[in-house]
Amino acid sequence: MTDIRNIVVLTGAGISAESGLNTFRGPGGLWEGHRVEDICTPEALARNRALVLDFYDQRRAALATVAPNAGHVALARLDREWQGGLLIVTQNVDDLHERAGAERMLHMHGELMSAFCEHCGHRQRFGGAMLDGTRCGGCGAADTLRPDIVFFGEMPYEMDRIDAALGAADLFVSIGTSGAVYPAAGYVQQARHAGIETLELNLEPSAGSYFFHETRLGPAGELVPAWVE
Numbered sequence: 001m002t003d004i005r006n007i008v009v010l011t012g013a014g015i016s017a018e019s020g021l022n023t024f025r026g027p028g029g030l031w032e033g034h035r036v037e038d039i040c041t042p043e044a045l046a047r048n049r050a051l052v053l054d055f056y057d058q059r060r061a062a063l064a065t066v067a068p069n070a071g072h073v074a075l076a077r078l079d080r081e082w083q084g085g086l087l088i089v090t091q092n093v094d095d096l097h098e099r100a101g102a103e104r105m106l107h108m109h110g111e112l113m114s115a116f117c118e119h120c121g122h123r124q125r126f127g128g129a130m131l132d133g134t135r136c137g138g139c140g141a142a143d144t145l146r147p148d149i150v151f152f153g154e155m156p157y158e159m160d161r162i163d164a165a166l167g168a169a170d171l172f173v174s175i176g177t178s179g180a181v182y183p184a185a186g187y188v189q190q191a192r193h194a195g196i197e198t199l200e201l202n203l204e205p206s207a208g209s210y211f212f213h214e215t216r217l218g219p220a221g222e223l224v225p226a227w228v229e
């Protein structure tokens, strides 16, 4: 990594799989038993608030039963020791990157441990069991809080910060993602067009593998520590 200064790392559900969190599309995946549009769209929330809130309450509760794995820990170490630029962009709504100690990171699809008020827009940390009935810390309303999650059809968070980091990057690394959801799935092409080195670390080839300079196949818990080494 001689002339590499600025790195952008994109992570997906695959980096949290070895911690015991389901991925989306794999066997036993999160979407199994739920059609995405029934659970992860603004229309679904309007149509069946209880179902959507329960889905995210369950995932939030599961967070307390898992811990970061060697992949998260290795990225946190890179964050501590890398003198150049680094931004970890995660599609994951779990808090395992932070719990491993990563700081130069952002959640482009939101966080389970956060909620925002559809009435006043107030955002608040939320680690409780049930979001429904929790009062908004801003306007005090009782049933206006929704999971701070980017649903399909909604604009992902921090797009400018991501584009700026990609614009300054020398290396783009994608870890544990199937490359099925945009705009995240388009970053490798964006990186290639900008002449950036690209590396994929994934259990199996993804929809975007074709675009990477190099793809290493295997579990993130092994590949990421080896790459950071």
Ligand SMILES: CC(C)NC(=O)[C@H](Cc1c[nH]c2ccccc12)NC(=O)[C@H](CCCC/N=C(/NCCC(=O)O)S[C@H]1O[C@H](COP(=O)(O)OP(=O)(O)OC[C@H]2O[C@@H](n3cnc4c(N)ncnc43)[C@H](O)[C@@H]2O)[C@@H](O)[C@H]1O)NC(=O)OCc1ccccc1
Pocket: 011, 012, 013, 014, 015, 017, 018, 023, 024, 025, 026, 029, 040, 091, 092, 093, 109, 110, 149, 150, 151, 152, 153, 154, 155, 156, 175, 176, 177, 178, 179, 180, 181, 182, 183, 184, 201, 202, 203, 204, 205, 206, 218, 219, 220, 221
């Ligand atoms: C289905 C898809 C075709 N649809 C979209 O992409 C849509 C529509 C769309 C937009 N542009 C397009 C262009 C073309 C086609 C469609 C679109 N996108 C949107 O709606 C986005 C919003 C999408 C965000 C939705 N919210 C999520 N998450 C939060 C909720 C929640 O988490 O519940 S998406 C959610 O699904 C995606 C799941 O993908 P992965 O994380 O990759 O997980 P998956 O299970 O699929 O794969 C796991 C991988 O890991 C590997 N793996 C498994 N175990 C391991 C292991 N142990 N080690 C290593 N790897 C491993 C496996 O091999 C596999 O490859 C993640 O992004 C995740 O966050 N918003 C938007 O476009 O707004 C307007 C806009 C935006 C920008 C500019 C202008 C306008």
